[in-house]
Amino acid sequence: MTTNFDFYFDFSSPYAYLASTQIEALAAEFGRQVNWHPILLGPMFKTMGSAPLTEIPLKGSYALHDFKRSATLNGIPYVHPQVFPISTVSAARAVLYVQHTQPEKVAVFAKRLFQAYFAENQAINETDIVLALAAEVGLDAVKLADGMVSETIKNQLKQTVTDAMQRGVFGAPFIFIDNEPFWGFDRFDQIRKWLAIQTQ
Amino acid sequence: MTTNFDFYFDFSSPYAYLASTQIEALAAEFGRQVNWHPILLGPMFKTMGSAPLTEIPLKGSYALHDFKRSATLNGIPYVHPQVFPISTVSAARAVLYVQHTQPEKVAVFAKRLFQAYFAENQAINETDIVLALAAEVGLDAVKLADGMVSETIKNQLKQTVTDAMQRGVFGAPFIFIDNEPFWGFDRFDQIRKWLAIQTQ
Numbered sequence: 001m002t003t004n005f006d007f008y009f010d011f012s013s014p015y016a017y018l019a020s021t022q023i024e025a026l027a028a029e030f031g032r033q034v035n036w037h038p039i040l041l042g043p044m045f046k047t048m049g050s051a052p053l054t055e056i057p058l059k060g061s062y063a064l065h066d067f068k069r070s071a072t073l074n075g076i077p078y079v080h081p082q083v084f085p086i087s088t089v090s091a092a093r094a095v096l097y098v099q100h101t102q103p104e105k106v107a108v109f110a111k112r113l114f115q116a117y118f119a120e121n122q123a124i125n126e127t128d129i130v131l132a133l134a135a136e137v138g139l140d141a142v143k144l145a146d147g148m149v150s151e152t153i154k155n156q157l158k159q160t161v162t163d164a165m166q167r168g169v170f171g172a173p174f175i176f177i178d179n180e181p182f183w184g185f186d187r188f189d190q191i192r193k194w195l196a197i198q199t200q
Numbered sequence: 201m202t203t204n205f206d207f208y209f210d211f212s213s214p215y216a217y218l219a220s221t222q223i224e225a226l227a228a229e230f231g232r233q234v235n236w237h238p239i240l241l242g243p244m245f246k247t248m249g250s251a252p253l254t255e256i257p258l259k260g261s262y263a264l265h266d267f268k269r270s271a272t273l274n275g276i277p278y279v280h281p282q283v284f285p286i287s288t289v290s291a292a293r294a295v296l297y298v299q300h301t302q303p304e305k306v307a308v309f310a311k312r313l314f315q316a317y318f319a320e321n322q323a324i325n326e327t328d329i330v331l332a333l334a335a336e337v338g339l340d341a342v343k344l345a346d347g348m349v350s351e352t353i354k355n356q357l358k359q360t361v362t363d364a365m366q367r368g369v370f371g372a373p374f375i376f377i378d379n380e381p382f383w384g385f386d387r388f389d390q391i392r393k394w395l396a397i398q399t400q
Contacts, residue, residue: 044258058248181262
């Protein structure tokens with residue numbers, strides 16, 4: 001029996017955005033589906049003594065160049081957001097709420113949020129924008145506005161981040177396939193090779 | 201007119217080792233050759249507030265797993281060294297000296313050093329080992345022993361690292377192709393795509 005891909009992402013990660021556009025097709029190549037796990041990188045960077053890529057001396061300017069080049073060479077639209085990085089707590093909570101109420105909408109909603117931020121320069125740190133995008137994909141924005149700030153959802157996001165770190169997640173995108181860990185959009189070819197061997 | 205690949209590496213970088221086994225073939229696909237630039241990552245990590253991969257919380261254990269997996273999936277021998285990371289000052293100086301005296305031997309010598317460390321568990325931080333490997337590839341170990349510790353070579357290594365950082369190098373392997381920067385063994389496919397577009 002095959003398991004789903006466990007796909008961990010922060011909505012502020014350019015490489016997670018790139019991954020979000022191709023992860024379902026990659027999973028489908030091997031007869032798999034995707035579990036979408038919104039996380040927050042902040043606590044992970046703190047544990048590692050790290051920081052958002054673009055804020056690291058030397059590495060920062062390369063990263064900006066590589067985001068765009070990686071998108072272009074893969075035919076993915078990319079406009080580096082005017083405000084970067086942003087808080088993604090609202091977006092992550094919204095996705096967790098939808099996982100409880102309309103799980104079949106999670107993928108389309110998460111992809112819409114990513115696209116809004118990385119291709120349309122929309123400020124998805126703002127709850128109003130998150131709700132508007134939710135409505136766009138057919139979700140009930142009124143119920144979502146209440147539900148996403150419930151104590152249950154707030155605690156669930158914290159727990160998701162803690163659990164992810166315990167599992168070994170330290171960046172985004174991070175993908176587990178049958179508990180094998182893969183970090184980065186640039187591991188997609190390796191995932192393909194690895195799965196091809198498993199299924200031989 | 202096409203230029204050579206500028207290949208920057210630290211002999212202590214597993215991904216640079218993996219790259220060293222394929223960089224000449226990759227360059228040759230596009231009618232190019234490789235300039236080998238030994239550098240030291242220490243001063244770069246200091247500037248970035250970073251550390252060797254395996255010493256970073258969370259990221260460290262993933263990195264150890266990914267070194268081996270990346271090697272296996274690419275059919276490259278890999279035995280993680282018992283002592284890691286190591287000082288690579290001697291190995292880097294030796295390569296710089298050979299660049300002056302027998303430039304046609306640089307590639308074979310650099311590859312032999314990498315292989316000794318990452319496939320045969322040889323302590324290439326020790327000058328005696330570096331000299332033995334030099335002799336193995338047909339270099340004059342006696343002349344090398346003197347030459348590699350000359351003030352000229354010592355200063356040249358410092359200057360190479362300074363120049364590399366000014367050019368934007370912050371990790372290894374780091375490759376410039378017509379001044380386009382690529383960081384990581386996992387950028388080889390991207391290099392292929394990028395060069396295919398340039399040569400259209």
